[in-house]
Amino acid sequence: MKIGKVVLGGLLIASFLISACGVVRVLPKSDDKGFTSNPNSRRLMASIAPSLPSDALEADASDYILGSEDLIEVMVWKNPDLSTTVFVRPDGKISLPLIGDLQAAGLTSIELRDSIKVLLRRYKKTPEVSVIVREINSFSIFFVGEVVQPGKINLRSETSFLQAITLVGGFTEFAEVKKIILLRREHGRERRIKINYKDIVSGDDPDGNIMLKRGDTVLVP
Structure with missing residues (x-):
């Protein structure tokens, strides 16, 4: 009986872990330019992946x-x-x-x-x-260039740059992730913000993971 309980407990735990993993999006494989090829990057992306409920x-x-x-x-x-x-x-x-x-x-x-x-x-x-x-249905941002799913994204909550990358499926194998540009309209003028993805995920530039604003456009060369 004890053995049966242990086996049953193990199966329940395994089932729970599989279910938990099911909420993490599996992204396409890419080379060292994309975040999916690096195990550390995968763990980081799983930890920051945004939930998008209509939280009040x-x-x-x-x-x-x-x-x-x-x-x-x-x-x-x-x-x-x-x-x-x-x-x-x-x-x-x-x-x-x-x-x-x-x-x-x-x-x-x-x-x-x-x-x-x-x-x-x-x-x-x-x-x-x-x-x-x-x-929140009016908060839209745009991705242009070497991401898997370029285009318009409708957000339902505040979202960081890294979180948004997960929503477009990551980078393509041709992406120059050290030369990303964010375009933002401020006070009637366009501001260009440089983003180095590798510095963000390596911890060299944690402040580079900025929060996106309505109407932002992310250019990935």
Whole structure:
């Protein structure tokens, strides 16, 4: 009986490990330019691979700028009839009970919450309002060049450069991973940021694993 229990326990553990491994994407093999050929790089990528659930972002804990197609929940304390969950429309607005249409795109959830409170004071003396971002659908970045799956990526949460690389399947065998360029629009101008992938994964440049912003374009020569 003891032997049976040991065997059964071993099978359960093995089953658990196989299931756990199943969540890690298996990427195409490549040469020493791609991260898949190096066991250490594979372990690193498995540890940083992003989960992309629609985790709620509390209004007072996020400076995320709302955009069209984002899903937000507006809760008015003790007033369920005024509480609702809505998508930001393509015109950047949402429609709320009593208030009607209201601009949401371009605001943080905190700013939107404050705007709603001001408008509700016409009907309630001290409205208590909470705004939660339920889904981020307007956060897109672009990959161009020597990655397995170039193109547009829609993100649902903050994502680092290394995490984004896993989403496009890694580099091709021709990628010059020491000469990656990130293009970012800031204050009406285009900024070019150099990224050396090998320095990041080797630990020589941990700060190079920057967080990506809406509209970023990653060029992999």
